[in-house]
Amino acid sequence: xxxxxxxxxxxxxxxxxxxxxxxxxxxxxxxxxxxxxxxxxxxxxxxxxxxxxxxxxxxxxxxxxxxxxxxxxxxxxxxxxxxxxxxxxxxxxxxxxxxxxxxxxxxxxxxxxxxxxxxxxxxxxxxxxxxxxxxxxxxxxxxxxxxxxxxxxxxxxxxxxxxxxxxxxxxxxxxxxxxxxxxxxxxxxxxxxxxxxxxxxxxxxxxxxxxxxxxxxxxxxxxxxxxxxxxxxxxxxxxxxxxxxxxxxxxxxxxxxxxxxxxxxxxxxxxxxxxxxxxxxxxxxxxxxxxxxxxxxxxxxxxxxxxxxxxxxxxxxxxxxxxxxxxxxxxxxxxxxxxxxxxxxxxxxxxxxxxxxxxxxxxxxxxxxxxxxxxxxxxxxxxxxxxxxxxxxxxxxxxxxxxxxxxxxxxxxxxxxxxxxxxxxxxxxxxxxxxx
Amino acid sequence: xxxxxxxxxxxxxxxxxxxxxxxxxxxxxxxxxxxxxxxxxxxxxxxxxxxxxxxxxxxxxxxxxxxxxxxxxxxxxxxxxxxxxxxxxxxxxxxxxxxxxxxxxxxxxxxxxxxxxxxxxxxxxxxxxxxxxxxxxxxxxxxxxxxxxxxxxxxxxxxxxxxxxxxxxxxxxxxxxxxxxxxxxxxxxxxxxxxxxxxxxxxxxxxxxxxxxxxxxxxxxxxxxxxxxxxxxxxxxxxxxxxxxxxxxxxxxxxxxxxxxxxxxxxxxxxxxxxxxxxxxxxxxxxxxxxxxxxxxxxxxxxxxxxxxxxxxxxxxxxxxxxxxxxxxxxxxxxxxxxxxxxxxxxxxxxxxxxxxxxx
Numbered sequence: 001x002x003x004x005x006x007x008x009x010x011x012x013x014x015x016x017x018x019x020x021x022x023x024x025x026x027x028x029x030x031x032x033x034x035x036x037x038x039x040x041x042x043x044x045x046x047x048x049x050x051x052x053x054x055x056x057x058x059x060x061x062x063x064x065x066x067x068x069x070x071x072x073x074x075x076x077x078x079x080x081x082x083x084x085x086x087x088x089x090x091x092x093x094x095x096x097x098x099x100x101x102x103x104x105x106x107x108x109x110x111x112x113x114x115x116x117x118x119x120x121x122x123x124x125x126x127x128x129x130x131x132x133x134x135x136x137x138x139x140x141x142x143x144x145x146x147x148x149x150x151x152x153x154x155x156x157x158x159x160x161x162x163x164x165x166x167x168x169x170x171x172x173x174x175x176x177x178x179x180x181x182x183x184x185x186x187x188x189x190x191x192x193x194x195x196x197x198x199x200x201x202x203x204x205x206x207x208x209x210x211x212x213x214x215x216x217x218x219x220x221x222x223x224x225x226x227x228x229x230x231x232x233x234x235x236x237x238x239x240x241x242x243x244x245x246x247x248x249x250x251x252x253x254x255x256x257x258x259x260x261x262x263x264x265x266x267x268x269x270x271x272x273x274x275x276x277x278x279x280x281x282x283x284x285x286x287x288x289x290x291x292x293x294x295x296x297x298x299x300x301x302x303x304x305x306x307x308x309x310x311x312x313x314x315x316x317x318x319x320x321x322x323x324x325x326x327x328x329x330x331x332x333x334x335x336x337x338x339x340x341x342x343x344x345x346x347x348x349x350x351x352x353x354x355x356x357x358x359x360x361x362x363x364x365x366x367x368x369x370x371x372x373x374x375x376x377x378x379x380x381x382x383x384x385x386x387x388x389x390x391x392x393x394x395x396x397x398x399x400x401x402x403x404x405x406x407x408x409x410x411x412x413x414x415x416x417x418x419x420x421x422x423x424x425x426x427x428x429x430x431x432x433x434x435x436x
Numbered sequence: 437x438x439x440x441x442x443x444x445x446x447x448x449x450x451x452x453x454x455x456x457x458x459x460x461x462x463x464x465x466x467x468x469x470x471x472x473x474x475x476x477x478x479x480x481x482x483x484x485x486x487x488x489x490x491x492x493x494x495x496x497x498x499x500x501x502x503x504x505x506x507x508x509x510x511x512x513x514x515x516x517x518x519x520x521x522x523x524x525x526x527x528x529x530x531x532x533x534x535x536x537x538x539x540x541x542x543x544x545x546x547x548x549x550x551x552x553x554x555x556x557x558x559x560x561x562x563x564x565x566x567x568x569x570x571x572x573x574x575x576x577x578x579x580x581x582x583x584x585x586x587x588x589x590x591x592x593x594x595x596x597x598x599x600x601x602x603x604x605x606x607x608x609x610x611x612x613x614x615x616x617x618x619x620x621x622x623x624x625x626x627x628x629x630x631x632x633x634x635x636x637x638x639x640x641x642x643x644x645x646x647x648x649x650x651x652x653x654x655x656x657x658x659x660x661x662x663x664x665x666x667x668x669x670x671x672x673x674x675x676x677x678x679x680x681x682x683x684x685x686x687x688x689x690x691x692x693x694x695x696x697x698x699x700x701x702x703x704x705x706x707x708x709x710x711x712x713x714x715x716x717x718x719x720x721x722x723x724x725x726x727x728x729x730x731x732x733x734x735x736x737x738x739x740x741x742x743x744x745x746x747x748x749x750x751x752x753x754x755x756x757x758x759x760x761x762x763x764x765x766x767x768x769x770x771x772x773x774x775x776x777x778x779x780x781x782x783x784x785x786x787x788x789x790x791x792x793x794x795x796x
Contacts, residue, residue, distance in 0.1 A: 028742065183671075401621045
C-alpha cells in the first residue's frame with residue numbers, strides 16, 4: 001500500500017500548498033462566518049503566540065506599565081502569606097461589587113449626598129439604611145453614624161485609629177475589598193488627633209495601602225479570568241443553582257484567587273502612589289528625617305529629594321534642631337522635632353510667607369488661571385486645605401470646578417466634608433515612647 | 437471554560453492583533469462586530485465638537501430602501517453585527533422607525549447615538565423594537581450643556597430621554613460626555629446629575645479633530661486635563677459604571693481600571709462606519725480619502741472583506757497600531773501617554789505628538 005499512499009500524500013500536499021499560494025496572491029478576501037471557522041483560526045493563532053511567532057513587536061510601542069516612572073517603589077509580601085484573601089472572600093467580593101447591587105446603590109446615594117451638600121430626603125436615608133444591612137457590622141455603624149449626623153445637621157463624628165483598623169480587619173475578613181470604602185476610612189484619619197491614635201497611624205496607612213492593592217489585584221484578576229456569567233435557569237430557581245453552575249462558580253473563585261494572589265505581590269501603582277503626590281527635598285542644613293512608607297521606614301538625608309504620597313508619614317527625631325524640607329515654590333517647611341506628621345498636618349506647617357504665596361496662587365486658580373491650578377495640583381499634600389477653603393467660600397467662581405476636580409484626586413471621591421485643620425502646630429504629638 | 441478560553445483571555449490583545457494580521461495575509465477576515473451608520477447629516481443643534489459637521493441634510497443620504505437593502509440586509513450576511521445608528525441626529529430621519537423595524541425584523545441588533553431631544557416623541561419605536569444600547573449626550577451641568585449646544589432646554593431634554601428610555605425598560609442607556617477643554621474639569625460637578633438621571637453607565641469620549649471639531653481645535657483637552665479626567669474615572673468606577681471610550685487609547689496592563697474590556701482600536705478590524713453618503717470608512721472620519729468605496733457601488737460585505745489593508749497588516753504606520761486611537765493619531769495626537777502614564781517628578785507629561793510614521 002505504501003507505494004500508493006506516499007504519492008497520494010505528496011499530491012495532496014502540493015495541492016494544498018498551491019491552494020494556499022493561490023489564495024495569498026490571487027484569491028479574493030473571504031469573511032469568516034459561522035461558529036467554528038473563527039474558533040479554529042483563533043486556536044491556530046494561540047498556538048503561534050504560545051510558541052512566540054505570532055507577535056508583531058514592531059507594530060506598536062509597549063503599553064504603559066504600572067509603576068514605571070517617578071513613583072516610590074513598594075515591595076510587599078505576597079498576599080498568599082497574609083491569609084486575607086480566601087475563596088470565600090472572593091465570592092463575597094464578586095457579589096458585593098455587582099453592578100447595580102445594593103452596595104453600589106448605597107455608595108451612589110452617599111456620593112450624591114456628599115456632592116450636593118443637600119439635606120438628605122427620607123427615601124435616600126432609607127436606601128442607605130437598607131442597602132448597608134449586608135455590610136460588615138463595624139463599617140455599617142460608621143456609615144450610618146455619618147448619615148445620621150448629616151440628617152440632623154451635626155458634625156461628622158470622629159473615630160479613633162483602633163476602630164478604623166478593626167473596621168478594616170472586619171471588612172477584609174468579610175471579603176469586602178473596595179476602593180471607595182478604604183478611601184472613606186482614610187479620610188477619617190484626618191481627625192486622628194490624640195497621641196494614642198498617632199502611634200497607630202503608620203499601621204493604619206500600611207493596611208489601607210495593602211487593601212487598595214488587594215482591590216486592584218482582584219479587579220485585575222477578574223478581568224484576566226473573565227468568567228462567563230451563568231445564572232440559574234428560571235425553572236431551577238427553587239432548587240438553587242445546578243451542580244454544574246456551582247462547580248463553575250467554584251472554579252471561577254479559585255482562578256480569580258490564584259490570579260489575584262499572583263498579581264498582588266507585583267502590582268505597584270494604586271491611585272495612592274499615582275495621584276496627589278508632591279516632590280520635596282530635605283534642606284541642606286537640616287537634620288535627617290524618617291519617611292514611613294507602607295514598605296518600611298527610610299531615612300532621608302539632607303539634600304535628598306523624595307516623593308510624598310498621601311499614605312506616607314514623616315517622623316522627626318527628638319532634639320532641638322527642626323527638620324527643614326524644601327519645596328520648589330513654597331520654600332522651606334519646618335517640621336518640629338519629635339513628631340509624626342501625615343498629609344493632613346502639612347498645610348499647617350507652611351511658613352507665613354509661603355502661605356501668602358499659596359493664597360495668591362489659589363486666588364488666581366479660583367479666577368480660572370489654568371497654570372495656577374496645575375501648580376496647586378503638583379503640591380496637593382501642601383495645598384489641599386487652602387483649595388478646600390477657597391472652594392467652600394466661592395463655589396461658583398470660574399475656577400472652582402477645576403479645583404473640585406483636584407480635590408477628587410486627593411479625597412479619592414467627590415466629598416463636601418472638610419476635615420478640621422490639624423492642631424499639629426500646638427505640639428501635641430510625640431513619638432511612641434517619648435516623654436514631654 | 438476551556439483552555440482556549442483561559443489562554444485567550446490572558447493574552448487577548450496579542451491574540452487579537454496576531455490573528456488579524458495572520459488572517460489578512462491568508463486573505464481572510466472576521467465579520468465586523470459593529471457597523472456604525474451616519475444615518476443623516478441633519479441636526480437641529482450646532483455643537484462645536486461635532487465630528488460630522490452636522491447641520492443641513494445632505495442630498496446624497498441613503499434612501500429608506502438603500503438603508504434597508506445595502507446596510508441592514510448586508511449585516512445579516514455578516515453574522516449580524518450591531519448596527520449603531522448615529523448622525524447628525526438620527527431621530528430626525530422620517531424613516532427612522534421603518535429602518536429600525538426592518539433591523540428588528542431581521543434580528544440585527546441596533547444601538548443609537550442621540551442628543552435626546554426627540555426620544556419622547558418616538559418612545560413607541562423604542563418600546564416595540566428595543567435597542568441594545570442608547571447613548572444620550574450629556575456635556576456638563578445644565579448651564580454649560582445648554583450654552584454649548586446652543587439651545588436652552590437641551591439638558592432637560594437629555595435627562596428626560598434617559599429617564600424615559602429606562603422607564604420603558606431599555607437594556608442599556610449610556611450618558612455620553614465628550615471631554616473637551618471646557619468641560620474636562622466639570623466632571624466632578626456632573627456626578628450628582630449622572631447618578632440621579634438613571635443612566636446605566638457614563639461614557640467619557642474625547643473630542644477628535646474631525647468635522648466641525650477640526651475648526652475648533654482649541655477645545656481639545658490639555659494633557660493635564662486628560663490625566664485628571666482619567667484619574668477621576670478610575671475612582672468613579674468604584675461607585676458607578678464609568679467607561680473611557682476608544683479615543684483615549686490603551687492603558688496597557690491598567691486597562692481594567694478604566695474600562696470593562698481591554699482596548700484595541702477596532703477601526704477597519706472589528707468595526708467600520710458607513711458615512712451619510714454611503715461610503716465605507718474605518719471610523720468616524722469625514723476625510724474622503726479614507727473611503728474604501730461606496731456601498732451603492734459595491735456590497736458592504738465585499739468592501740469589508742477587501743478594504744482596510746493598512747489596518748489589518750502589521751507595520752509602523754498609525755493605522756497598524758491597535759493600542760492607540762487611529763482617529764486621534766491621524767491628527768498627530770495621542771492621548772494614552774498623558775492620560776495613563778505616571779507623571780515624573782518634574783510634573784505632568786506633555787501631550788504626545790505623533791510624528792510621521794507613528795513614532796512618538
